[in-house]
Amino acid sequence: MARLTAAARRLRARMANCSIRTAFALYAAVALLAALVLSFVTTGLLGLLANATLPDDLLAHSGTYVLDADAGQLVPAEALSWYETSAVDAAVAPDGQASERDGEPVVLYVESAARPDAAPVSLADPPADVRDAAVTDLTWAISEDGARTLSLAEIPAYDAAAASERPGAEAAAELAASLPPNADGARPVVSNVGYYLPHPGDPEPYRTIANLAIASVPVVFVACLAVAGRLFYRRRLAGPINAMGEAAERIAASDLDFRVPPQRADELGRLCARFEDMRAELERSERELWLAAENRRRVNAAFAHDLRTPLTVVRGQAELIGRLAADGAVREAAAAITRQAERLSAYADSMRDLDTLDATTVSPAPLDLRAWFAQAAADAREVARAAGVELAVASEGLPERAEADAAALARVADNLVANAARHARATVRLSASWSDGTLTLTVADDGPGFSEAALAHAAEPFWSEARRDAARDGAPTDGSHLGLGLYVCALLAERHGGELRMANAPEGGAVAAARFSAPVKSYETVTKR
Structure with missing residues (x-):
């Protein structure tokens, strides 16, 4: 017994870890076997139920009949035999001479009680x-008249005519007279004309149950296959599929703090194991990237902190030398030292700001975009006035309240306007529009526009076309533009669910458009201007 138990346990473990294809074949085989057994049982039970609806005298008025003209009814009969007319005539004729119909076949039908369930059929009250x-004549089944039928009222006249026309009428009469009577003194009816009464047909309940039995076979097979398919999915597929689906969703959400649970040792189980390996590798890579970014921030912060003090000292000493020196060349050298010290200070500050910006997140909150844009336009006018250019302002469709981060929007607007004012010849255009939950802030200028290199790299940190040209020509730069403005705009727009696009206007000048996700809550009424 212990061996059988151990063998069954091993077989169960092997079946639990068999391949998907093998498991599917087993589930399908069991389903088909169960469907076959259930079909036999169902049809057998329905067959018994259908037979129970049949009346006991279902065949009482069908089969072979002959006409009993005296009683006015059809009585059950059977074909006695096949005869040759000459033999009958020889048996009944006193001189033993053959009839003039010698050679024609004759069939005689004799009233019979061999079928106890058969009953006579009254012609007057059937x-x-x-x-x-x-009703059909039995001879029509083998003749050209197989499709003819008779009504009960037509049978007496038809029988008299048919009996006289076909061979065996006299033999039938003499045979009927020669047969011994029964206990009641009645002799059986004998005729050379026989009739067939068709089966009355199955009752409606019987046909309904029989059709149900036929229809139950495919229904049982489909039901068994459906149950087997559901069990196969729940036991072999649902677990691994749900585990991989949840893992994919959490990985897409940058959540790697979980483990893919182990599954069976089949194809999907091995796929889940590969998912776990991928998750672990992504977690390791993300940890390494985080450590590298953290180290970079620490180095940048330490660099900016350690560089700021000596640069302050250098700048102060250079300014002191410039004020005390009598020689013009010394004052120029002191001024140059001061400019370079300020440039290095600006780089140190930008490195600190860049690390802070990388960790910046946007926090959308209900914001009156009309009021925000009015303030942004006022700030932009100050920037344009300082640069000596005009500012044109336009807005379209701004809702009174939308979900947006006012600080992020203001920083993007300031950077775009400052960049445009620096390159514009006479005019900067600032516009804002809102549609379908998206705010678009566009700044254009009438300057020379973006070069191909600027369109490709202007949104990268520390990229400046002036600095690039100066490095190419070996000329010094004033360090006033560090190349972070458009990078900050692109980064904040992306984190706000949008993007930054740069292009050149057909009439000339640069165009920068920042798009932000700024949906309106469904319960609020949107009014646009």
Whole structure:
């Protein structure tokens, strides 16, 4: 017994870890076997139920009949035999001479009690299960008249005419007279004309149950296959699929703090194991990237901190030398030292700001975009006035309240306007529009526009076309533009669910458009201007 238990346990473990293809074949085989057994049982039970609806006298008024003209009814009969006319005539004729119809076949039908369930059919008052106009002459089944039928009222006249026309009428009469009577003194009817009454047909309950039994076979097979498919999915597929789906969703959400649970040792189980390996590798890579970014921030912060003090000292000493020196060349050298010290200080500050910007997140909150844009336009006018250019302002469709981060929007607007004012010849255009939950802030200028290199790299940190040209020509730069403005705009727009696009206007000048996700809450009424 212990061996059987151990063997069954091993077999169960092997089946639990078999391949998907093997498991599918086993589930399908069990489903088909169960469907076959259930079909036999179902059809057998329905067959018994259908037979129970049949009446006991279902065949009482069908089969072979002959006409009993005296009683006015059809009585059950059977074909006695096949005869040759000459033999009958020889048996009944006193001189033993053959009839003039010698050689023609004759069939005699004799009233019979061999079928105890058969009953006579009255021509005047037939039973309800006898179909009128459905009686056929037995000879029509082998002749050209197989499609003819007789009504019960036509049978007496038809029988008299047919009996006289076909061979064996006299032999039938003499045979009937020569047969011994029964206990009641009645002799059986003998005729050379026989009739067939068709089966009355199955009752409606019987046909309904029989059709149900036929229809139950495909229904049982489909049901068994459906149950087997559901069990196969729940036991073999649902677990691994749900585990991988949840893992994919959490990985897409940058959540790697979980483990993919182990599954069976089949194809999907091995795929889940590979998912876990991928998650672990992503977690390791993300940890390394985080450590590298953290180290970079620490180095930048330490660099900016350690560089700021000596630069302050250098700048102060250079300014002192410039004020005390009498020689013009010394004052120029002191001024140059001061400019370079300020440039290095600006670089140190930008490195600190860049690290802070990388960790910046946007926090959308209900914001009146009309009021915000009015303030942004006022700030832009100050920047344009300081640069000596005009500012044109336009807005379209701004809602009174939308979800947006006012600080992020203001920083992007300031950077775009400052960049445009620095390159414009006479005019800077600032516009804002809102549509379908998206705010678009566009700044254009009438300057020379973006070069191909600027369109490709202007949104990168520390990229400046002036600095690039100076480095190429070996000329010094004033360090006033560090190349972070458009990078900050692109980064904040992306974190706000949008993007920064740069292009050149057909009439000339640069165009920078920042798009932000700024949906309006569904319960608030949107009014646009």
